Amino acid sequence: MITDRVTYEQLLGISGCLALALLAHITTLPLWVPAIVVACGLIRLGLARGGRGAPPGGMLVTVAVLVVPLLLVRFHTFNGLVAGTALLSVAAGLKLLETRTRRDIYIITLIIYFVSLAALLEGDSFWLLAYLIGVCWLTTATLLRLTSSGPAPGWRRSLRYAGRVLAQALPLAVVFWLLFPRFAGPLWQIPSDSQTAASGLSDTMSPGDITQLALSDEVAFRVRFEAATPPNRERYWRGPVLDIFDGHTWSRSPTTQGPSPLKPLGPAYKYTVMMEPHRHRWIFMLDWPSTWNLPRAELSSDYTLMQNEPLLRPVDVLGASYTQVQSTEPLNPRTRTRDLRLPAERNPRTKALALELRSTHADDMEFLQAVLAMFAQQPFFYTLHPPALSDDSVDEFLFNTKRGFCGHYASAFAALARAAGIPARVVTGYQGGTLNPYGDYWILLQSDAHAWTEVWIEGRGWVRIDPTAAIAPQRVERGLADVASADESLASAWQLRTRWFSGMRLRFDMVKELWRERILDFDQDSQRKLLEFLKIPEPDGQKLVMVLAAAMFLVLAWLTWQVRRELVPRSTDETARTYARLCAKLASAGIARMPHEGAEAYALRVARLRPDLAGSVTNLCGQYSFLRYAAPSTSVTLGQFQAAVRAFRPKASGQSSA
Amino acid sequence: MVTLRQAAVKQLRARVIRRHGRDSLPVSINRRRIYILPTRFGFMLGAILAAMLIAGLNYNSNLALAFAFLMSSMALVTMHHCNRNMLRLSVDATTEVDAFAGREAMLEFELRNGSRVDRRDIEVRCMSGAAMDSVAAGESATIEVIAPVAQRGVMRISQFELRTRYPFGWFYSWTYVQGSITVYVAPAPLGSRVLPSGSAQGAGSHSDARGDEDFSGLRAYEPGVPLKHMAWKVLARGGEPVVRSYSSLAAQPEWLDWSKLDGLDTEARLSQLCLWVLESDAAQRPYGLRIPGKELAPSGGAAHRFACLRALAAFGSAET
Numbered sequence: 001m002i003t004d005r006v007t008y009e010q011l012l013g014i015s016g017c018l019a020l021a022l023l024a025h026i027t028t029l030p031l032w033v034p035a036i037v038v039a040c041g042l043i044r045l046g047l048a049r050g051g052r053g054a055p056p057g058g059m060l061v062t063v064a065v066l067v068v069p070l071l072l073v074r075f076h077t078f079n080g081l082v083a084g085t086a087l088l089s090v091a092a093g094l095k096l097l098e099t100r101t102r103r104d105i106y107i108i109t110l111i112i113y114f115v116s117l118a119a120l121l122e123g124d125s126f127w128l129l130a131y132l133i134g135v136c137w138l139t140t141a142t143l144l145r146l147t148s149s150g151p152a153p154g155w156r157r158s159l160r161y162a163g164r165v166l167a168q169a170l171p172l173a174v175v176f177w178l179l180f181p182r183f184a185g186p187l188w189q190i191p192s193d194s195q196t197a198a199s200g201l202s203d204t205m206s207p208g209d210i211t212q213l214a215l216s217d218e219v220a221f222r223v224r225f226e227a228a229t230p231p232n233r234e235r236y237w238r239g240p241v242l243d244i245f246d247g248h249t250w251s252r253s254p255t256t257q258g259p260s261p262l263k264p265l266g267p268a269y270k271y272t273v274m275m276e277p278h279r280h281r282w283i284f285m286l287d288w289p290s291t292w293n294l295p296r297a298e299l300s301s302d303y304t305l306m307q308n309e310p311l312l313r314p315v316d317v318l319g320a321s322y323t324q325v326q327s328t329e330p331l332n333p334r335t336r337t338r339d340l341r342l343p344a345e346r347n348p349r350t351k352a353l354a355l356e357l358r359s360t361h362a363d364d365m366e367f368l369q370a371v372l373a374m375f376a377q378q379p380f381f382y383t384l385h386p387p388a389l390s391d392d393s394v395d396e397f398l399f400n401t402k403r404g405f406c407g408h409y410a411s412a413f414a415a416l417a418r419a420a421g422i423p424a425r426v427v428t429g430y431q432g433g434t435l436n437p438y439g440d441y442w443i444l445l446q447s448d449a450h451a452w453t454e455v456w457i458e459g460r461g462w463v464r465i466d467p468t469a470a471i472a473p474q475r476v477e478r479g480l481a482d483v484a485s486a487d488e489s490l491a492s493a494w495q496l497r498t499r500w501f502s503g504m505r506l507r508f509d510m511v512k513e514l515w516r517e518r519i520l521d522f523d524q525d526s527q528r529k530l531l532e533f534l535k536i537p538e539p540d541g542q543k544l545v546m547v548l549a550a551a552m553f554l555v556l557a558w559l560t561w562q563v564r565r566e567l568v569p570r571s572t573d574e575t576a577r578t579y580a581r582l583c584a585k586l587a588s589a590g591i592a593r594m595p596h597e598g599a600e601a602y603a604l605r606v607a608r609l610r611p612d613l614a615g616s617v618t619n620l621c622g623q624y625s626f627l628r629y630a631a632p633s634t635s636v637t638l639g640q641f642q643a644a645v646r647a648f649r650p651k652a653s654g655q656s657s658a
Numbered sequence: 659m660v661t662l663r664q665a666a667v668k669q670l671r672a673r674v675i676r677r678h679g680r681d682s683l684p685v686s687i688n689r690r691r692i693y694i695l696p697t698r699f700g701f702m703l704g705a706i707l708a709a710m711l712i713a714g715l716n717y718n719s720n721l722a723l724a725f726a727f728l729m730s731s732m733a734l735v736t737m738h739h740c741n742r743n744m745l746r747l748s749v750d751a752t753t754e755v756d757a758f759a760g761r762e763a764m765l766e767f768e769l770r771n772g773s774r775v776d777r778r779d780i781e782v783r784c785m786s787g788a789a790m791d792s793v794a795a796g797e798s799a800t801i802e803v804i805a806p807v808a809q810r811g812v813m814r815i816s817q818f819e820l821r822t823r824y825p826f827g828w829f830y831s832w833t834y835v836q837g838s839i840t841v842y843v844a845p846a847p848l849g850s851r852v853l854p855s856g857s858a859q860g861a862g863s864h865s866d867a868r869g870d871e872d873f874s875g876l877r878a879y880e881p882g883v884p885l886k887h888m889a890w891k892v893l894a895r896g897g898e899p900v901v902r903s904y905s906s907l908a909a910q911p912e913w914l915d916w917s918k919l920d921g922l923d924t925e926a927r928l929s930q931l932c933l934w935v936l937e938s939d940a941a942q943r944p945y946g947l948r949i950p951g952k953e954l955a956p957s958g959g960a961a962h963r964f965a966c967l968r969a970l971a972a973f974g975s976a977e978t
Contacts, residue, residue, distance in 0.1 A: 106699045106827065110706045113729060117710045120722040129721050133728065140732070143826045150792065153778075161825060165739065169731035176727035183715060313718065522720050556734075563738040567746050567773040569796065 004101040008048040009152070011096075013142040014105050015041040018092055020135045021112045024119035024128065025085055030074060033086045036067060037093035044097050054098045064094055085118045102146055112139050124314070124520050137166055168562060172555045179548035181541055182524050200278045201428050201449055203240045204251040207389045207397070210407045210428070214384055216446035219276055220430055221284055222513060224441040226270035230286070232432055234323040236452065236464065237284040237444065239429035241302035243339055245418070247346030248393045250411060250426045253338060255301045260332070262288060262461070266324035273317045274441075274516065279310045284429055284444075286321035287464075293318045301335070302425070316521055327461025331423060339423035339456065347394045347415060354419030364422050364457055371416050372470040375409065378402070382409075382472040409467035410451040423456035427464070439510035574638055579624045582645045586617070589650035599625050613650050620644060671817065674834045680816075681836040684750035684770070687820070691833045694741055700828035703733060733828060740829040743777050743822045747793070751818070753839050756967060758932075759810040760846045762787075765839065767818075770798040778825070784818035784839070810928065812972050813841040842971040849930030851919065853937050854912060876900040884942065884959075911956030912938065914966075916949040928970050935970070939963045949973055 018041065022034045040063075047055065067090050075083035092111040095104055116132040141162040145152040153161075200213065200220055221237075242250035268290060275283055283297060283305040294317050297307040305317075331339075342351070357374075361367040381403045389396045389408075394415045397408050404412075410426045417424035431450035433442035452466040531539030531547065583593045583602075591609055593602050603621035607614035623641045670693070678691060696704060707730050714722035748770040757763035767782045771793040780801070781790040787805030807813070818839070821832040876889055879899035887901045914934045919927045931947065938945040939958070946956035947966045952973075954966055 102827075103699070106702070110702055113703075114706055114710065117713060117722055117725050120725050121713060121717045121719050124719075124721060129724065132725060136725075136729065140826060146827070165732055165735050165825070166728075169728060169735045172731035172734060173724065173728040176731065177720075177724050180723070180727070182718070519724075520720055523718075559735060559738055563735070563742050564745065566775045567742065569772050569774060 004103075006048075006099055006101060006105060008045070010105065010142070010146055011045055011048050011099065013145065014099075014108050014139075015045060015096060017112055017135060017139040017142055018096065018108060020138065021115045021119075021132075022089055024116065024123070024132060024135070025089070028082050028122060029086055029089065033071075033089055036063075037089050037096070040093035040097040044099060054100050057098070060094055060098050063097070081118060081121055085115060088115055088118070105146055106143075109139050109143055112136075124516075126515055126519075133166070137162055140165070168559060172552070172559065175548070175551045175555050177522075178530060179527070179544060179551060181544055182522075182527065200280070200446060201239050203242070203280070204249055205242055205407055205411070205426060205428055205451060206249040207393050207404070207408050207411060208386060210449050210451055211384050211386065211405045213446045213449040214405065218446045219509070220278070220444045220446050220448065221276055222274040222436075222441050222443055223286075223433065224272045224274070226272075228267065228269060229442075230269050230323050233469075234287070235432055235442075236287050236323075236427075236450075236466075237430040237433075238287055238289075238304055238427060239282055239284055240280075241300075241304055241425055241427050241454075243302070243425040245342060245411075245415065247343040248389070248391050250414075257301045257332075259299045259301055259303050260327060260329050262322070262325040263328050264290075264322040264325055266322060268320045268322055270318075270320045273319060274513070275311060275315050275317065277311050277313050277315075279312065281307045281310055283307060283311070283315075283317055285317070285319055287323045288325045289319055289321045291320045302427075314516060314520055316517070325461065331456050336423050336456070339425055340418050340421065342415065342418050347392050349395045349399055350412070350415055351419040353398065354416045357416075358420045364455070367420055367422070368417065368455060368465060371413060372465070372467060375413075375467055375470040380404070380409075380471050382468070406468040407451045409471060410453050413465065413467040414453045414455075417453070417455050425454050427452050427454055431466075436506045436510055436513075438507050439513050441513060443509060575624070575627045575641070578638070578642050578645050579628075582620055582624070582648065585645075585648060585650055586613075589613075589652045599628075610650075616648060617650075620648060671834060675817070675836055678836060680838070683753065683835075683837040684748050684768075685835055685837065686746055686748045687744050687833050687835075689741070689745055692741055692744055692831050693833065694737060694829055694831040697823060697827060697830050700733075703828055707733065736826055737829050739825050740822065740831045742775070743824045744780065744820060744831055744833060746773060747771060747777055747780070747820070749820065749835055749837075751835075751837050751839055753837070755839060755841045756964060756971075757807050757841055757843050758846055759807060759843050761807070762804045763807045763841050763843070765803040765805060765815075765818075765841075767801045767803065768798055769793045769801060771795060777822075779822055780824075781821045782818065783821060784815060807841065807843045810843050810845045810925065810971060812968075812975050813843060815839040815841065842968045844967040844971045845925060845928040845932045847929060847933040847936050849926070849933045851930055851934075853934050854914070854918065876902060911944045911946055913946045913948055913956070914938070924974070928973055932967065932970050935963060935966045 019034075019038065022029070022037060026034065044054065047053065068087075071078070071083065071086055071090065075086065077083055078087050088111055092108055092115070095108050095111070099105060099108070113136060116135055119128065119132060137159070141155070141158040144158045144161055145155075152158075199218070202209070223237075240252050242252055244251045244253050269286060271286060273284060283292070283294065285292065285305045288303055289299065289305055292305055294305070294307065294315070296309070297305055297317075300306050305319075357370050358367055361370050379402060382405065383403050384405060386397075386404045386408060387401045389401070393408075394412045397404055397412055414424040414426050428449070428451045430444045430448045431452070432448055433444045435441075436443055450466075450468070452464060452468065454462045454464050457463050527544055528539045531543060534547065536543055536547065579599070586606060587593065589610075591606050597605070599621040603618045606617045610617075620641075623636045623644065626636045627638060627641055674691070707726065710722070710726035710729065714720075714726045750768040750770070752766040755763050755765055763785070765784050765787070767784075769777070769780060769782075769791075771777050774795050776792060776794050778792040779790055780793065781788055782801045782803050784803045785805035785807075787803040789801050789803045791799050791801045793799040816838050817834050817836055819832055819834055821830060823830045876892070877900065879888070879901050889900045889902050892898075892900050914931050916927060916931065919930055922930065928949075931949065935945065935947065939962075942958060944956045944958045945966075947954040947969060949969065950973075952969050954962070954969060
């Protein structure tokens with residue numbers, strides 16, 4: 001009979017599914033949350049194994065009273081994604097503990113479904129999606145074993161059935177996914193967990209900051225150029241521009257003005273930047289951006305593209321930039337003051353050096369060339385492992401250590417320029433990039449992070465000078481990988497990159513990029529393109545819904561057919577099937593075959609009721625009898641019979657339908 | 659809420675009768691008579707699916723949306739599967755059922771599955787009973803629904819229900835079959851009076867009287883006669899089926915008579931008569947039944963017993 005009690009087997013199944021669903025959250029949840037759930041599961045399973053039921057309610061209450069405040073202390077809220085997931089997981093664990101009947105298991109399956117979805121709100125890989133669909137499949141199969149009367153069907157059968165339901169659901173899901181209207185922004189503010197740290201460059205730069213990035217092979221962003229690609233030495237991707245120097249650390253000043261106008265001197269490059277979420281506000285654009293298609297972003301006065309909120313998910317920006325420009329307006333006096341400021345008590349030897357050089361080089365450009373020449377001629381080294389520097393970092397670097405990474409050179413160069421009365425600032429960002437020939441786009445890794453300087457030259461405006469080019473020109477020409485240096489860490493970084501850029505990795509990255517472009521970034525615009533592809537004029541939201549309805553109708557019709565198809569008993573006998581078709585045709589013409597009637601008797605009755613059909617029906621039934629009962633003959637073949645039945649189209653007649 | 663639902667179900671049942679009329683069993687369940695609704699679990703799933711969809715849209719996460727749509731589509735497919743689980747199932751029922759008042763009636767239903775898929779967890783609900791079973795592809799299954807019956811009489815059941823929650827318990831589909839089943843509820847066999855004997859020596863000489871030497875002739879076969887009384891030789895020669903008649907069988911029929919039970923009220927009389935019928939039958943003695951408005955000639959065997967019990971069940975009702 002029907003029993004509602006849960007068995008050990010069923011408990012084991014559902015506990016397994018819950019554990020698998022939680023596994024998708026293992027990196028984000030604090031470890032004690034899954035630990036509690038696993039403990040609950042083990043206790044309940046142990047009890048069930050010993051033939052005992054759920055523990056008393058008091059124990060549950062105790063656990064809940066202990067755990068929920070713990071969650072609150074840890075997250076301060078239940079509104080965030082991670083906090084909510086943690087709460088749901090604990091709820092599922094407690095439910096597991098008190099599971100008595102099927103209804104309790106039903107609740108757990110619902111939690112499993114939702115927790116699986118929550119994992120997809122954070123993650124974005126194909127494998128995660130595939131894994132979670134697997135979990136959902138398994139959970140649904142468990143459900144099938146649960147709802148059956150009598151002995152539960154075996155795992156294999158259940159999995160096959162649930163798999164078939166999943167497969168039949170797939171076309172409908174694809175139609176929904178493609179055509180369900182997307183909104184431009186979130187429906188309401190997404191509660192953000194301040195858990196995940198920002199990555200990549202920050203808006204301050206101390207000596208040695210960028211070296212930490214140099215060893216990372218994470219992708220910062222990808223770029224696809226529309227037509228022309230700028231040469232390597234012009235591919236500077238502008239990030240935060242730092243204009244305040246305290247003698248040790250460079251930082252950004254808050255700017256309120258817009259950018260000053262520029263006159264382009266070279267061609268504009270059109271490209272798409274595919275940003276990875278880095279949780280900062282800036283978007284890395286090529287040198288001097290002129291256009292971009294991000295609605296909630298604008299250029300700051302130093303030409304960095306800033307969004308009005310941190311970048312939390314991947315975004316594509318279609319933009320255009322110049323690499324050679326000229327300012328049409330003189331430098332704003334306030335900016336000039338700011339960009340000349342050096343802390344009074346710091347780096348005295350640097351200031352002295354600048355004044356000394358300035359006395360022999362009156363021209364700004366000549367002075368700067370002299371500084372670069374000094375970097376090239378004196379024993380300065382380009383290294384990933386520079387010694388730590390004190391508060392007078394520039395003095396120490398220029399006169400003692402002489403070993404540094406791009407940040408050190410940019411910092412020292414800008415300080416020298418300022419000391420000589422030339423407005424200067426440090427620009428951080430990325431430089432170069434590696435072409436992925438499989439996908440025809442450029443990959444910029446964190447190790448491509450770079451720092452350079454911009455100096456104000458009267459009559460020309462801001463001019464980019466990269467002091468690293470003086471000490472390690474290969475770095476700028478070909479990227480970090482090719483810097484021939486005895487420096488060990490550089491060599492290892494180089495090896496790292498070689499591994500990264502082996503064909504497999506590039507191919508893999510290409511697939512990842514396609515996944516991102518086609519799936520993750522699918523939006524209103526993509527839907528519009530889809531409708532255009534379907535040759536629908538002037539696509540808009542309303543038409544989208546209409547197409548969705550039409551497509552759903554088709555898929556549901558297919559589904560109905562697909563599901564009911566199996567109800568028709570399959571006859572392996574072709575002859576019998578053809579005969580059944582003949583009978584069906586006659587039945588729809590008004591004369592159904594009686595169950596007891598043989599072919600000959602049926603033909604006679606048809607002939608009596610419908611003299612107009614007599615000839616053909618007698619002939620067809622005769623053929624059937626021949627095929628069925630006579631020895632294999634040459635007079636009639638199955639093919640002929642089938643063709644004749646196919647061609648047979650009796651007309652329904654009103655008076656003979658009795 | 660519950661009463662509202664009950665009212666709706668009642669209305670639906672009435673409408674089903676109006677729309678489909680009576681069914682002649684066996685009946686094949688077509689798609690027009692299958693209804694489907696989400697279960698409570700199904701409604702909860704619906705709420706979760708809506709939450710999933712909103713979360714996906716709000717986070718603008720295409721993967722989350724893909725998952726939410728896949729789950730929603732699975733629910734839709736499941737609806738089709740739930741509906742299919744009953745579709746084109748052929749249902750038959752035993753139309754005449756005997757029972758005793760105060761005990762259970764065993765209602766037999768036969769489900770025939772001519773398709774290529776198993777039909778799992780089909781529940782038949784009839785009167786106050788319900789039973790569930792599965793029917794494998796191309797096979798049939800008998801489902802016995804046990805329902806308690808309290809009152810003596812003839813019950814006419816005009817409708818029974820088939821229901822299934824297969825496959826995942828998210829939906830339940832159901833159908834009403836307008837098949838008529840008659841339940842003859844005989845009175846509860848109760849009473850303290852001694853079984854009457856036709857003559858004084860009847861009871862005493864009973865055992866010798868059944869000896870073969872008391873053979874008194876042949877008479878036509880009727881169902882219910884013990885097989886060992888069959889005249890097989892006559893049948894083997896190609897004659898009509900006849901049974902050997904014995905003097906004790908032929909000579910001493912006992913009349914179980916309503917009028918001899920003075921001092922009891924109607925139901926008690928019927929109960930006593932019922933007990934006597936069963937006792938006589940168990941003792942394999944011929945008996946006749948005489949109640950107001952009906953008289954059954956003395957005989958023996960199962961058919962006669964059923965006839966008597968049904969006569970007792972029908973007593974006082976329009977049914978005879």
